[in-house]
Amino acid sequence: MRIHDDARQIRDELEQQNAARVSVALFGQPGAGKSSLINQIVGKKVAEVGVETDKTVDQKEYAHNGLILVDLPGYGTQRFPKDTYATKFALESFDLFLCVTSGKFHAADTELFRKLDAMGKVCIFVVNKHDELWEDGVTIEELEQRKREDIYRQVGKRVEVLFTSCRKNTGLGLLSETIAENLDTAKRERWLRGAKAHSLKFLQQKREAAEKYVTIAAGASAANGLNPIPGADIAVDLSVLMKLFVELRECFGLSDKILNSLKESAIPTVSAVANNVIRYAAKEGILLLLKQFIGRQAIKSVAKFVPFIGQAVAASAGFTITYAVGSSYLNDCHELAESILRDELGR
Ligand SMILES: Nc1nc2c(ncn2[C@@H]2O[C@H](COP(=O)(O)OP(=O)(O)O)[C@@H](O)[C@H]2O)c(=O)[nH]1
Ligand SMILES: [Mg+2]
Numbered sequence: 033m034r035i036h037d038d039a040r041q042i043r044d045e046l047e048q049q050n051a052a053r054v055s056v057a058l059f060g061q062p063g064a065g066k067s068s069l070i071n072q073i074v075g076k077k078v079a080e081v082g083v084e085t086d087k088t089v090d091q092k093e094y095a096h097n098g099l100i101l102v103d104l105p106g107y108g109t110q111r112f113p114k115d116t117y118a119t120k121f122a123l124e125s126f127d128l129f130l131c132v133t134s135g136k137f138h139a140a141d142t143e144l145f146r147k148l149d150a151m152g153k154v155c156i157f158v159v160n161k162h163d164e165l166w167e168d169g170v171t172i173e174e175l176e177q178r179k180r181e182d183i184y185r186q187v188g189k190r191v192e193v194l195f196t197s198c199r200k201n202t203g204l205g206l207l208s209e210t211i212a213e214n215l216d217t218a219k220r221e222r223w224l225r226g227a228k229a230h231s232l233k234f235l236q237q238k239r240e241a242a243e244k245y246v247t248i249a250a251g252a253s254a255a256n257g258l259n260p261i262p263g264a265d266i267a268v269d270l271s272v273l274m275k276l277f278v279e280l281r282e283c284f285g286l287s288d289k290i291l292n293s294l295k296e297s298a299i300p301t302v303s304a305v306a307n308n309v310i311r312y313a314a315k316e317g318i319l320l321l322l323k324q325f326i327g328r329q330a331i332k333s334v335a336k337f338v339p340f341i342g343q344a345v346a347a348s349a350g351f352t353i354t355y356a357v358g359s360s361y362l363n364d365c366h367e368l369a370e371s372i373l374r375d376e377l378g379r
Contacts, residue, residue, distance in 0.1 A: 038342030039255035045340055046252045046272075049245055052222040054215060055100040055125065059107065059144055060132035065160035068198035069132060070094055070101045073208065075228025075285050079103065091121055097226035097282050102126070107144040118147060127219055128154045128211060133183075134161035142186045154214045155191070157183055158207060162197040201376065205231025212237065221245070225283045229373055239366050242283050244337045246358040249276040251341030254350035261319070264326045266350040273318050273354060277361055281309065284369035294368055302371055305364050312361060325356045 056073075058066040067079035074096040092103040104121055108114040118124070129148055131141050148155045159165075165175050180193045194210060196203035208227050212220050212234075221241040229235035249272055256269035281291075286309060294306035311317045338346045345351050 036255075038345045039252075042248060042251045042255050042341050042345060046248050048218065049221070049248060052218050053098055053100055054127050054219045054223045054226065055102065056128050056130060056211065057102040057104050057121070057123070057126045058130045058132055059104040060130075060141055060158075061135075061138050062106070064132045064134045065196075065198055066103050066130075066132045069130070069158065069160060069196065069207075070103065072196075072198050072201075072204050072230070073101060073227055074099060076287075098222045099226040107140050114143070117144075118151075123148065123153070124151065126153065128156070128214055130156055130158050132158045132160055134159065134164070137182055137186055139186075145187050145191075149187075149189075156207075156210060156214070157191055157193045159183075159193060159195045160198060162195040162202060163200045165195075201230070205229075205234050208234050209237070225279070228285055229369065230376075232370075232373065232377075235366075235370060235373055238283065238369075239362070242280060242362055242366070243359075244340070245279065245283075246276065246362050247337040247355065248340050249273070249279075250354035250358045251345045251351055253354045254348055255341075255345050257350055261322055261326065261353075263323070264353075266326075266353060268322070268350050268354050270315060270318060273357065274315060276358055277313055277318065280358075280362055280365045281313070284365040285372070286365055286368060290372070291368075294372075299371075302368065305367050309361070309364050309368065318357070321357050321360065322353060325353050325360070328356075 058069060060066055067081045067083070070079040071077050071081070074094070076096065078094045078096060079092065079101075091105060094101045094103075102121075105112055107117055112120065131145055133141065145155055159176075159179050165172065165179070167175060176195060179195075183193055184190050192210065194203055194207050196207055198204075208223075208230060211227075212223050215223055221244065224234070224238045224241035225245065227234075227238075229238050253269040253272040253276070254266075256272060257267035258269045258271075260267040281287075286294075291306050291310050295303055295310065297303040297306065312321045341351070
């Protein structure tokens with residue numbers, strides 16, 4: 033039985049997944065919408081909007097679901113001169129940068145971009161307040177093209193330019209998808225799990241990242257096998273499953289407040305699923321769920337990510353159960369998130 037060797041490997045894998053962080057720094061002129069974008073990206077109001085103190089205050093850092101979003105102060109101001117800026121704000125340490133603009137594009141942004149570009153950093157240009165882009169007799173496509181050309185000209189190369197509106201909730205899905213595409217595997221998975229889904233495509237990618245996480249956590253729970261399950265010949269680690277369920281709720285944006293409102297939904301399937309997600313959150317609930325799956329004869333483990341947990345664990349009875357339990361919770365969370373998102377997108 034290689035299960036004990038596998039156990040250590042899975043625990044390490046789970047620890048790595050939990051420890052992964054993605055740090056994104058936003059810069060741009062005060063009022064461009066950096067704080068608003070941070071709130072949209074995490075799907076929660078963490079940053080204060082409309083405070084025009086960016087020029088004088090230090091960097092502001094917001095941590096959420098493994099994401100670290102940093103609102104950088106103005107570049108090359110009296111307080112933060114250019115020559116010490118990169119060191120002071122540890123620019124080298126960030127995974128990705130967003131240059132946020134609206135209205136006119138500023139020379140300070142170009143200069144900071146050049147510095148980042150020279151450091152080999154990924155920087156995506158976000159033209160926010162897309163809803164305010166309007167000119168009599170000019171199509172929106174033409175106006176977007178002008179903005180793009182203006183940025184290309186100023187920075188001297190064809191960079192990635194995306195358009196968003198925090199007010200109308202447009203372009204945010206593509207922004208998060210593009211950020212994901214620019215990260216390496218571990219960071220991408222963390223980003224997918226942590227950032228809010230603004231598009232069905234992103235939600236699907238989030239689901240896939242969550243499936244991998246479920247496999248690893250279920251494997252760790254089965255391999256640790258600390259708590260014997262009454263009435264069955266298996267032992268699992270309940271605390272790992274509880275943490276998994278917390279992570280899944282966070283991953284799909286299901287706060288207690290949202291769950292409680294979904295519980296009252298007029299759509300019977302939604303309220304039923306919300307009730308399940310709430311009920312199975314506690315330890316007693318997890319035990320209930322485990323028992324349900326133990327009672328089923330025909331469950332097979334069809335894990336896609338067996339390489340991450342090892343054959344011995346994947347073949348064990350404990351894993352068959354923990355994986356089924358984790359997958360069922362994931363399905364419920366995903367279903368609720370999809371109904372919320374379809375509602376937000378108006379379809
Ligand atoms: N019309 C419009 N206003 C926005 C948008 N995003 C942010 N704002 C507003 O612009 C102002 C500045 O936003 P804030 O996020 O604080 O910008 P920051 O200074 O770059 O952090 C606030 O009044 C926001 O409500 C948008 O997409 N469209
Ligand atoms: Mg701000």
